Amino acid sequence: xxxxxxxxxxxxxxxxxxxxxxxxxxxxxxxxxxxxxxxxxxxxxxxxxxxxxxxxxxxxxxxxxxxxxxxxxxxxxxxxxxxxxxxxxxxxxxxxxxxxxxxxxxxxxxxxxxxxxxxxxxxxxxxxxxxxxxxxxxxxxxxxxxxxxxxxxxxxxxxxxxxxxxxxxxxxxxxxxxxxxxxxxxxxxxxxxxxxxxxxxxxxxxxxxxxxxxxxxxxxxxxxxxxxxxxxxxxxxxxxxxxxxxxxxxxxxxxxxxxxxxxxxxxxxxxxxxxxxxxxxxxxxxxxxxxxxxxxxxxxxxxxxxxxxxxxxxxxxxxxxxxxxxxxxxxxxxxxxxxxxxxxxxxxxxxxxxxxxxxxxxxxxxxxxxxxxxxxxxxxx
Amino acid sequence: xxxxxxxxxxxxxxxxxxxxxxxxxxxxxxxxxxxxxxxxxxxxxxxxxxxxxxxxxxxxxxxxxxxxxxxxxxxxxxxxxxxxxxxxxxxxxxxxxxxxxxxxxxxxxxxxxxxxxxxxxxxxxxxxxxxxxxxxxxxxxxxxxxxxxxxxxxxxxxxxxxxxxxxxxxxxxxxxxxxxxxxxxxxxxxxxxxxxxxxxxxxxxxxxxxxxxxxxxxxxxxxxxxxxxxxxxxxxxxxxxxxxxxxxxxxxxxxxxxxxxxxxxxxxxxxxxxxxxxxxxxxxxxxxxxxxxxxxxxxxxxxxxxxxxxxxxxxxxxxxxxxxxxxxxxxxxxxxxxxxxxxxxxxxxxxxxxxxxxxxxxxxxxxxxxxxxxxxxxxxx
Numbered sequence: 001x002x003x004x005x006x007x008x009x010x011x012x013x014x015x016x017x018x019x020x021x022x023x024x025x026x027x028x029x030x031x032x033x034x035x036x037x038x039x040x041x042x043x044x045x046x047x048x049x050x051x052x053x054x055x056x057x058x059x060x061x062x063x064x065x066x067x068x069x070x071x072x073x074x075x076x077x078x079x080x081x082x083x084x085x086x087x088x089x090x091x092x093x094x095x096x097x098x099x100x101x102x103x104x105x106x107x108x109x110x111x112x113x114x115x116x117x118x119x120x121x122x123x124x125x126x127x128x129x130x131x132x133x134x135x136x137x138x139x140x141x142x143x144x145x146x147x148x149x150x151x152x153x154x155x156x157x158x159x160x161x162x163x164x165x166x167x168x169x170x171x172x173x174x175x176x177x178x179x180x181x182x183x184x185x186x187x188x189x190x191x192x193x194x195x196x197x198x199x200x201x202x203x204x205x206x207x208x209x210x211x212x213x214x215x216x217x218x219x220x221x222x223x224x225x226x227x228x229x230x231x232x233x234x235x236x237x238x239x240x241x242x243x244x245x246x247x248x249x250x251x252x253x254x255x256x257x258x259x260x261x262x263x264x265x266x267x268x269x270x271x272x273x274x275x276x277x278x279x280x281x282x283x284x285x286x287x288x289x290x291x292x293x294x295x296x297x298x299x300x301x302x303x304x305x306x307x308x309x310x311x312x313x314x315x316x317x318x319x320x321x322x323x324x325x326x327x328x329x330x331x332x333x334x335x336x337x338x339x340x341x342x343x344x345x346x347x348x349x350x351x352x353x354x355x356x357x358x359x360x361x362x363x364x365x366x367x368x369x370x371x372x373x374x375x376x377x378x379x380x381x
Numbered sequence: 382x383x384x385x386x387x388x389x390x391x392x393x394x395x396x397x398x399x400x401x402x403x404x405x406x407x408x409x410x411x412x413x414x415x416x417x418x419x420x421x422x423x424x425x426x427x428x429x430x431x432x433x434x435x436x437x438x439x440x441x442x443x444x445x446x447x448x449x450x451x452x453x454x455x456x457x458x459x460x461x462x463x464x465x466x467x468x469x470x471x472x473x474x475x476x477x478x479x480x481x482x483x484x485x486x487x488x489x490x491x492x493x494x495x496x497x498x499x500x501x502x503x504x505x506x507x508x509x510x511x512x513x514x515x516x517x518x519x520x521x522x523x524x525x526x527x528x529x530x531x532x533x534x535x536x537x538x539x540x541x542x543x544x545x546x547x548x549x550x551x552x553x554x555x556x557x558x559x560x561x562x563x564x565x566x567x568x569x570x571x572x573x574x575x576x577x578x579x580x581x582x583x584x585x586x587x588x589x590x591x592x593x594x595x596x597x598x599x600x601x602x603x604x605x606x607x608x609x610x611x612x613x614x615x616x617x618x619x620x621x622x623x624x625x626x627x628x629x630x631x632x633x634x635x636x637x638x639x640x641x642x643x644x645x646x647x648x649x650x651x652x653x654x655x656x657x658x659x660x661x662x663x664x665x666x667x668x669x670x671x672x673x674x675x676x677x678x679x680x681x682x683x684x685x686x687x688x689x690x691x692x693x694x695x696x697x698x699x700x701x702x703x704x705x706x707x708x709x710x711x712x713x714x715x716x717x718x719x720x721x722x723x724x725x726x727x728x729x730x731x732x733x734x735x736x737x738x739x740x741x742x743x744x745x746x747x748x749x750x751x752x753x754x755x756x757x758x759x760x761x762x
Binding site for chain 1: 423424425427428429430448452453457460461467468469678679681691695696697699700703704706707709710711713714715
């Protein structure tokens with residue numbers, strides 16, 4: 001039950017097929033799994049207060065090391081009691097290693113076996129990210145869970161490139177574990193391997209043999225068809241250590257979450273619910289709702305009749321559409337609250353269904369209902 | 382005590398010099414005066430929910446007829462129970478006539494004695510605003526208080542232009558009163574006259590003689606020096622009917638409010654607290670605070686130690702500065718909440734001071750303290 005790092009534990013309470021329902025304990029929070037972690041990139045889940053975020057059921061959020069390292073700076077955040085003290089989030093926090101954003105945002109990055117040199121996208125200053133630096137910065141940020149630095153190859157990379165990224169990720173994982181652990185901070189390893197099942201299984205074996213508190217799958221949802229990810233997860237997830245949390249990084253849509261947890265994934269994070277909210281899109285039990293569509297103009301009904309969040313119990317679709325069309329900040333705020341509430345409810349219901357052994361039927365009927373009313377890409381009104 | 386329109390009343394409870402403390406009752410709310418009305422231009426006080434707004438002490442807000450008439454449309458809003466039903470604001474609402482925004486936002490506007498023809502800034506469609514149309518649209522918006530259509534001359538207009546605007550405003554005021562009253566909707570007249578005291582007093586006499594539920598001063602804070610406005614108000618405000626609410630439109634800074642209520646003004650509205658919040662500026666008991674300044678970077682203290690709003694009791698200046706610098710939506714939200722809370726507290730304390738006959742001393746010491754720490758225009762950090 002106890003994980004390698006003192007103060008952390010994980011236990012599986014119920015199983016249903018490959019899916020499992022459990023509890024991940026950190027020094028700051030009790031996280032019921034499967035769980036979705038809202039993304040608070042810059043020490044804020046965009047537009048929402050910590051109270052808002054907690055009201056959606058979330059007990060662990062993610063912050064991005066790259067952003068906070070560059071602004072306001074890791075030392076500054078450390079002096080304010082870490083990210084949780086700075087933003088007044090009273091529950092658990094996971095930080096990524098910074099590597100993924102160095103690749104997607106920074107300029108002039110060069111990677112070698114020792115680390116990555118890059119230019120800040122904010123002010124052009126040069127920085128060096130190594131496995132050791134990633135752990136040092138995350139120790140300053142004070143997260144409950146730190147991620148090791150990995151190399152995530154492009155989705156369409158040839159086999160050889162994937163193998164090289166795996167080897168580098170393994171070497172970096174060991175170097176991360178060789179650093180002095182920060183008190184109260186668990187460390188998760190990352191499995192790469194692209195969409196090649198044999199590579200994934202081999203790398204999983206390597207990473208699982210190391211002394212990590214949890215195992216993550218990186219490099220998914222980077223362009224491959226969702227069905228291919230689901231198929232891979234059906235083999236990979238059950239092969240991951242059953243006594244440690246399994247985390248699928250950067251995923252995903254409601255369908256992605258239901259498919260992945262059915263295969264035994266415990267933790268998820270994704271910008272989708274908050275980013276789509278800022279674009280006027282709601283995720284609901286009836287599928288995706290694009291509030292820019294003209295058909296909502298006179299709709300007195302709630303966004304999602306099945307949802308009990310403050311947005312759905314207070315406002316009409318007509319009003320939410322007005323806010324989106326008028327580019328009013330309250331729109332993204334109310335939709336972010338709803339979308340995260342929906343993700344939280346999806347996880348809570350999934351846990352209940354696993355406990356009573358009815359997950360499969362519930363997943364299929366939930367997906368069917370979402371498909372029926374999905375209105376993405378509809379006509380702008 | 383009863384005002385001309387059924388369901389509305391106003392009473393003065395206490396006086397201190399020219400200042401007064403009273404209660405304005407509408408069918409939807411009990412508004413203690415002096416009161417500040419937050420601006421909810423497009424049926425939303427930017428970034429805030431109705432609960433947030435009510436938590437600042439506000440019981441009446443303002444919405445802009447021009448914006449809502451063009452989008453989503455007055456008939457649409459009427460079908461949703463008016464602005465208050467649409468946005469779920471459970472207290473009172475005042476709407477302006479639309480005239481001011483036609484002049485500041487619309488394209489190709491032409492004014493004649495009958496009304497104003499203009500092109501929408503949103504889609505270029507042509508519209509016609511007349512005194513009768515302003516009342517018809519406001520009836521559809523369902524506000525507690527409708528404002529008559531007036532002509533507001535530029536701040537530097539010559540005397541003849543001001544006199545013409547006054548004459549037209551008088552004629553339009555009578556036409557507004559000649560329209561069929563909407564049930565539960567009071568009507569306020571507007572006094573123009575620029576910065577010419579004799580014109581202001583003459584027009585006040587004209588408008589005060591009409592059957593309005595309240596009297597507003599338009600055309601202030603349009604470029605003239607604040608001291609000139611304070612001087613004019615010292616003569617004009619006490620000459621306004623004492624048995625009806627006195628409303629100073631579009632004003633202003635904390636100093637403006639304290640000076641104007643000292644002369645006997647009861648109601649204010651202004652975008653300043655919410656607009657400045659979106660620019661990273663807080664208004665506090667210690668003066669204006671520009672959160673972009675470097676000196677707040679490591680400040681663990683609250684924005685305003687005297688304030689008990691959620692922003693000041695939860696977050697540090699360092700965190701608020703980070704949100705502003707990182708252009709995070711939570712920044713404007715938390716600063717808007719604080720700024721409106723500060724305005725609400727300023728009004729509440731002013732009412733208390735009027736009741737105990739200590740307004741003058743309190744105003745002077747409050748202004749002195751604000752001046753001492755004012756940091757507008759400071760160095761960007």
